Every structure is written in structure tokens, then in C-alpha cells.
Amino acid sequence: MIELMDAEGVERFHILSHDLGGPASVSLAYLAGDRAISLSTIETPFFGLDYPGYVDPRVTYWHLTFHMNMDVARFLIEGREERYLKHFFRDFAYNPTAMPEEEVKAYAAQMMQPGNLRSSLNLYGYIPQMAEQTAELAKKKLKVPMLAWAGRSSFAEHCIESAKAIAESARGGVIEECGHWVFQEKPDFISAELAKFWAEHR
Numbered sequence: 001m002i003e004l005m006d007a008e009g010v011e012r013f014h015i016l017s018h019d020l021g022g023p024a025s026v027s028l029a030y031l032a033g034d035r036a037i038s039l040s041t042i043e044t045p046f047f048g049l050d051y052p053g054y055v056d057p058r059v060t061y062w063h064l065t066f067h068m069n070m071d072v073a074r075f076l077i078e079g080r081e082e083r084y085l086k087h088f089f090r091d092f093a094y095n096p097t098a099m100p101e102e103e104v105k106a107y108a109a110q111m112m113q114p115g116n117l118r119s120s121l122n123l124y125g126y127i128p129q130m131a132e133q134t135a136e137l138a139k140k141k142l143k144v145p146m147l148a149w150a151g152r153s154s155f156a157e158h159c160i161e162s163a164k165a166i167a168e169s170a171r172g173g174v175i176e177e178c179g180h181w182v183f184q185e186k187p188d189f190i191s192a193e194l195a196k197f198w199a200e201h202r
Contacts (some may be wrong), residue, residue, distance in 0.1 A: 001024075001030050002028070002031065002032055002035075005032075005035070009188075011035060012028060012034075012036075012037050012057045013032075013035065013036065013037060014036075014037050014038045014039075014040070014156060014198055014201075015028055015029055015032075015036055015038065015040065015144075016040045016042075016194070017039075017040070017041050017042065017043075017044065017121060018041075018042045018043055018182070019043055019044065019045070019180070020044075020045065020086070020123055020124070021044075022041045022044025022045065022046065023045075023046070023047060023130040023133070023134055025041060025046070026039065026046075026134060026137065026166065027133055027137060028040070029142055029144045029145075029146075030142060032138045032144075033152065035086075036074070036144045037144070037201050037202065038144060038145050038146070038147065038197060038198065038199075038201040039046050039062075039142070039144050039145070039146045039147070039167075039195060040146075040147040040148075040194060041146070041147070041148050041159060041163065042148075042149050042150070042159075042182050042183070042190065043149070043151060043154055043155055043159065043180050043181075043182055044066070044148070044149050044150075044159055044162075045057035045061070045155065045158075046134065046159070046162035046166075047127055047130050047131035047134055048130065048132060048133070048134040048135035048138070049135070049138060049165055049166070050135070051162075051165040052160070053161065054161075054165070055158070056063070056131075057155075057158070057189045058127070059129070062079055063088075064088070064127060067121050067125075067183055068124045068125050068127060069126035069127075070121040070122060070124075070125055071075065073121050074117055074121060079107045081111045081117070082104065082105065082108035082187055085104055085107055085108050085111065086104055088180075089104050089107075089181065091179050092154060092179050092180040092181070093153075093179040093185060094151060094152070094153045094178050094179040095177075095178075095179070095185050096187060098159040098181055098184040098185040099181055099184050104149065105160050112167065132174050133167030137175060138165070138166050141166070141167060141168045142166050142168065143167075143168055144167065145167070145168065145169040145170075145197075145201055146166065146167035146170040146171075146172075147163075147165035147170075147171060147172050147193070147194070147197045148160045148162065148170060148171075148172040148173075149172045149173065149174075149175055149182060149190060149193065150174055150182075150184065151174070151175050151178035151179045151180055151181075151182055151185065151202075152174050152175060152176050152177065152178060152179075152189070153178065153179045153184075154178075154179045154180040155180070156174050159172065160172045160173050160174065171197075172193075175189060175190075
């Protein structure tokens, strides 16, 4: 990502991530130094941290470890992609209708393309390395200001508490009547919070 910013001639930038994009975005914020203006993590599972009350997300969310066993997961999911995705889009939401049916079908269609399912599962295979990297980086407080939000019926306090453990400056919290799909379930709220946060950090 840093090399991409170099190629595009971008000197300073905000970082925004959702879900498993979070661990990589945290690493980017540390490694980019003064070039990173801010870091926003939405519904992020934080691996490898150590603070009072911390619970590794792999304990709570069964599918993380399941997906790490890529060959078994692929064998069980292939041919059932749409039904499998509907479980997450419906059951991981406070409002199960927030993700439109046509979007679920579009995601399933992409997952059924050759190589795409294994590629997506491969990201989960790197969770142990994500945990090791975050644990090492978090030995020093992140100087980049951090925003962390999560849905009440999903990661709840995990995200803001993890952000406080990582960063010198962290704010955010828990979004009521919201699940994992924050951008679909509470688009006005999260857009306003991001706009305000970015306006304060230029």
C-alpha cells in the first residue's frame, strides 16, 4: 500500500478499513509513520492484543478458525455459496434486510468465479501472522489518531477497547441497533462520524 501511494504521488492519507481489513490497516498506520493522517477501523477483529478483558475473536466467532482450514472449508462451501453468504449477511446483522438481495447474489456470483473462494479463505489463513504482527507493533503506542466503531449485536466494545489499547488517541464506540454490516445498516451515522473525524485531522 505504501508503494501504491508512492506510485500515485500521494504523500499523506487517511486509512479506512472494515472487518479483516483492520489488522492490515493497523500495520499500515504503524509503518507509514507521519504519512498516515488517521486510522478508522469499523467492525474490526483485533488479534494478538493483551489488555484486561481482552478476548481473542477466534474464541467467539467460529467461522474464523473454520475458514483457516481452507481445503475443508472450500469443500463444504462450494456449490452452496449463496446460502452460505446469506447466513452471514442475515444472521450477523441487526437488521437482516439491510443487505439487499441483489447484492447478496452479486457477492455469491463473485465467490463462484474460479479461484475466488480459495483466495478469500486464504486471508483467514494469515490470522496467526496477523496476531503476531499486531502484538509486536502494539508494544509501542500508535501515534496516528484512531477511530473505532462496532455494532452492538456484533463486536460491540471489542473494537473501541482494542483501539484504546493500541493508540495514544482513540475514540468511537458502539452503534446501537446495528450488527456487523455498519455501512449498510447505519450508513448516515457512520458517514457523518467519518466526515467529522477526517475534518478534525488534516
